[in-house]
Amino acid sequence: MFNKPIDILAIGDTVVDAFIRLKEAHVNCKVNSEECELCMRFADKIPYESVTVVSAVGNSPNAAVSASRLGLNAALMSDVGADQYGKDCLESLKGNRVNTKYMTIHKGMVTNYHYVLWYDVDRTILVKHQDYPRKFPALPSEPKWLYLSSLGANSAEYHEEIASYLSRHPNVKLAFQPGTFQMKLGTEKLKTIYEHTDVFFCNVEESQRILATEESDKKTLMAKLRALGPKIVVMTDGPNGAYAFDGKDYFFMPLYPDGKHAFERTGAGDAFASTLTCALVMGKTLEEALSWAPINSAFVVQKIGAQEGLLTQKELLEKLKTAPADYKPTKI
Numbered sequence: 001m002f003n004k005p006i007d008i009l010a011i012g013d014t015v016v017d018a019f020i021r022l023k024e025a026h027v028n029c030k031v032n033s034e035e036c037e038l039c040m041r042f043a044d045k046i047p048y049e050s051v052t053v054v055s056a057v058g059n060s061p062n063a064a065v066s067a068s069r070l071g072l073n074a075a076l077m078s079d080v081g082a083d084q085y086g087k088d089c090l091e092s093l094k095g096n097r098v099n100t101k102y103m104t105i106h107k108g109m110v111t112n113y114h115y116v117l118w119y120d121v122d123r124t125i126l127v128k129h130q131d132y133p134r135k136f137p138a139l140p141s142e143p144k145w146l147y148l149s150s151l152g153a154n155s156a157e158y159h160e161e162i163a164s165y166l167s168r169h170p171n172v173k174l175a176f177q178p179g180t181f182q183m184k185l186g187t188e189k190l191k192t193i194y195e196h197t198d199v200f201f202c203n204v205e206e207s208q209r210i211l212a213t214e215e216s217d218k219k220t221l222m223a224k225l226r227a228l229g230p231k232i233v234v235m236t237d238g239p240n241g242a243y244a245f246d247g248k249d250y251f252f253m254p255l256y257p258d259g260k261h262a263f264e265r266t267g268a269g270d271a272f273a274s275t276l277t278c279a280l281v282m283g284k285t286l287e288e289a290l291s292w293a294p295i296n297s298a299f300v301v302q303k304i305g306a307q308e309g310l311l312t313q314k315e316l317l318e319k320l321k322t323a324p325a326d327y328k329p330t331k332i
Helices: 059-069 084-095 156-168 180-185 191-196 204-211 218-226 268-281 286-300 313-321
Strands: 008-011 015-022 026-029 036-039 048-057 074-081 103-106 112-119 122-126 145-148 173-176 199-203 232-236 242-245 250-253
Touching (some): 008 268, 059 145, 074 084, 156 180, 156 191, 173 268, 180 204, 199 204, 199 218, 199 268, 218 232, 242 286, 250 286, 268 286
Parallel strands (some): 008 145, 015 112, 074 103, 173 199
Antiparallel strands (some): 015 048, 242 250
């Protein structure tokens, strides 16, 4: 299958996540605020329940695995160190039928390794991204789509190379799900990326951060994001569902009613964004794509990590077929 044209080439950092399930902790939240802190005893020995190590994750690797699971020919352009963790990541990607031709192994460097402090159904992640030397290679053929997401803090010039590639290849579409550093870079430095974006993903809080505003009206936020260049803006709102704007119509999409409580929420946003993108790659309408995305999110949060719960296309369509009549996007 790796000789076939690439449907989605995901670009972004690859990490190993070590999920440390905590037993003795508590969460403090500010009054009338969603700003919360994970608290543990200081200067003490704190027991934990378990550690689960998951290789080859991160926004873009998760998207590549999601695309492969849904039946698309997916590849990942990313970086790992010349260590055992890097080998584990490559093996995991290959096991998920992701093309690793554009993976770079850096001698003398280590693979990104994050610690996930998992308490109840949510998590706090201790992150460190290695400063890999990055270079956008010459591609032998055009992928149908690029899927750009989280990259480390030394990637400003790399973004310029990606934007240059998109300028030279106008038939290649772009899905953009910005990570923390890409938001910090600002819209002006990523102006060309935004202008080439076909579908853009963020949550409500991220939209406010990107736009440097306290505006809370979702239609206004999406309109302002679309004014930066993206053709379609998709904005998630956690347990409240998701919204989309295509320049003409605004849509609201509810959560998929699977009736189960989340087990561990890592990867829900990646599953949503990648699944919606895959549906568009397959020629689905925005409304059809919106009905696909929450299903994968609902099942990802039933497992540990961002990939184990990802569905095949057959499984997803079966869930869609049995969904209640009111599970559909509505114009707002």
